[in-house]
Amino acid sequence: MNPAAQSRIDLSAFTGTPIAVLGLGKSGLSAARALQEYSADVRAWDDNPARRATAQNHGMPLVDLATADLGDVPTLLLSPGIPHSHPAPHPAVTRARAAGCEIVCDIELLARVEHDAIYIGITGTNGKSTTTALIGHLLHQLGKRAAIGGNIGAPALTLAPMGSGGLYVLELSSYQLELLSSATFDVAILLNISPDHLDRHGGMAGYIAAKKRIFARQTAASFAIVGVDDEASRAIYDSLVAQQQSAIAVSVERPIAGGVYVVDGWLIDDRDGDARRIIDLSDLETLPGPHNAQNAAVAYTAVSVIIADDASIDDTALTDAIATFPGLAHRQELVAVVDGSRFINDSKATNAAAAARALACNDNIIWIAGGRAKAGGIEVLAPFFSRIRHAFLIGESAGEFAKTLDGQVPYTISGELAAAVVGAADLALSGPQPSVVLLSPACASFDQFPDFEARGEAFRAAVMGLPQTGVAPTEGAA
Numbered sequence: 001m002n003p004a005a006q007s008r009i010d011l012s013a014f015t016g017t018p019i020a021v022l023g024l025g026k027s028g029l030s031a032a033r034a035l036q037e038y039s040a041d042v043r044a045w046d047d048n049p050a051r052r053a054t055a056q057n058h059g060m061p062l063v064d065l066a067t068a069d070l071g072d073v074p075t076l077l078l079s080p081g082i083p084h085s086h087p088a089p090h091p092a093v094t095r096a097r098a099a100g101c102e103i104v105c106d107i108e109l110l111a112r113v114e115h116d117a118i119y120i121g122i123t124g125t126n127g128k129s130t131t132t133a134l135i136g137h138l139l140h141q142l143g144k145r146a147a148i149g150g151n152i153g154a155p156a157l158t159l160a161p162m163g164s165g166g167l168y169v170l171e172l173s174s175y176q177l178e179l180l181s182s183a184t185f186d187v188a189i190l191l192n193i194s195p196d197h198l199d200r201h202g203g204m205a206g207y208i209a210a211k212k213r214i215f216a217r218q219t220a221a222s223f224a225i226v227g228v229d230d231e232a233s234r235a236i237y238d239s240l241v242a243q244q245q246s247a248i249a250v251s252v253e254r255p256i257a258g259g260v261y262v263v264d265g266w267l268i269d270d271r272d273g274d275a276r277r278i279i280d281l282s283d284l285e286t287l288p289g290p291h292n293a294q295n296a297a298v299a300y301t302a303v304s305v306i307i308a309d310d311a312s313i314d315d316t317a318l319t320d321a322i323a324t325f326p327g328l329a330h331r332q333e334l335v336a337v338v339d340g341s342r343f344i345n346d347s348k349a350t351n352a353a354a355a356a357r358a359l360a361c362n363d364n365i366i367w368i369a370g371g372r373a374k375a376g377g378i379e380v381l382a383p384f385f386s387r388i389r390h391a392f393l394i395g396e397s398a399g400e401f402a403k404t405l406d407g408q409v410p411y412t413i414s415g416e417l418a419a420a421v422v423g424a425a426d427l428a429l430s431g432p433q434p435s436v437v438l439l440s441p442a443c444a445s446f447d448q449f450p451d452f453e454a455r456g457e458a459f460r461a462a463v464m465g466l467p468q469t470g471v472a473p474t475e476g477a478a
Contacts, residue, residue: 011038018074024052075102076101103179118186147167363387367392371446392419394414395448
């Protein structure tokens with residue numbers, strides 16, 4: 001074993017065990033390498049030749065899992081992005097099932113070897129990354145040992161070993177949740193549900209079922225925290241209560257007796273029936289809008305549960321920690337202010353529901369949108385069209401979005417992001433009052449960029465390259 005592995009999660013339970021790894025992107029390759037360091041019999045594959053070449057450069061043995069004999073392989077570690085059911089399973093998955101292999105993701109292996117740690121799991125259609133990062137920030141500020149990863153940041157098997165009393169704060173996609181068979185979350189969080197990834201789940205019912213799996217195997221000592229402001233999540237909360245699980249409801253739309261909610265910007269904790277005012281969320285510049293109010297309310301609730309028995313930490317310490325959260329890149333990130341106009345990078349808004357949250361937070365918007373459209377397009381954003389001064393449309397969806405906006409919002413089909421930024425800046429700086437130039441694409445990035453992070457970085461670079469004077473990077477998020 002490599003001595004460097006001593007500071008990593010102990011995977012010696014897999015020494016000598018055959019493990020197939022399908023998908024050698026960020027999480028798959030890191031998992032394969034971690035297993036290999038503990039002398040697991042790793043058999044890795046990716047359909048992408050470039051990724052196979054990278055794996056080979058790291059000394060990874062390659063086996064075409066779509067044709068190999070898997071009779072002696074008990075486990076297939078599957079990268080969550082690879083279909084295992086809908087719209088059709090990958091051929092290697094079909095062969096693995098026929099051979100009796102269990103099919104899991106790296107988080108399942110983490111849970112098996114770090115079984116003494118405390119697990120906080122966060123899922124939802126929108127807000128997962130901000131909530132996960134905020135919970136991690138709060139725990140660190142309060143002096144707790146915590147590692148943050150999963151679907152955000154570091155892959156599961158590259159995290160530090162936490163051991164007894166340590167915490168893993170894990171963002172979980174619906175894809176990952178479907179690949180967990182024994183992992184159990186001491187605190188399980190569902191933020192919200194709106195249509196997304198329906199092709200991968202066979203429709204809305206399958207997507208909801210995948211999200212609900214975060215509460216699987218919870219015990220009487222576990223906590224379920226549920227945002228109840230959408231019908232699907234509210235139904236899940238009601239089912240948890242009916243099963244007598246320890247469920248806490250969170251709302252930013254109305255008071256919830258016995259729950260946590262936001263009214264007039266104030267975070268209210270009514271779990272003891274006293275409706276205590278906790279913090280005025282409207283004062284937090286890095287958590288703007290109702291969606292971030294939900295993120296903050298859920299994060300507060302989760303951390304308050306974790307620290308409930310720690311007499312050394314009071315409400316003031318927790319609220320002070322919330323106020324120091326710096327925000328996340330690509331999530332309503334304020335990139336620059338030019339002559340009073342704000343340039344905001346919300347590249348993480350890969351669907352209409354996420355874009356709605358950014359549109360709701362701003363007025364006099366010059367909107368940059370488009371990419372690879374998801375089901376439903378942007379028709380659901382019509383209530384926010386009055387906030388948009390002009391739209392600059394990019395990517396594959398530009399024509400489709402133009403039809404939706406026609407007669408309601410002035411638009412320009414820019415095609416490329418760089419051209420959209422130039423056009424948006426010219427318009428913003430020619431107006432009688434400051435505007436908000438908002439990249440909130442409501443689309444996946446894969447038509448023009450490898451991921452939303454690359455798209456956000458391209459936006460930032462284009463803004464910082466504007467010829468107008470007074471352009472300066474700004475710390476923090478809008």
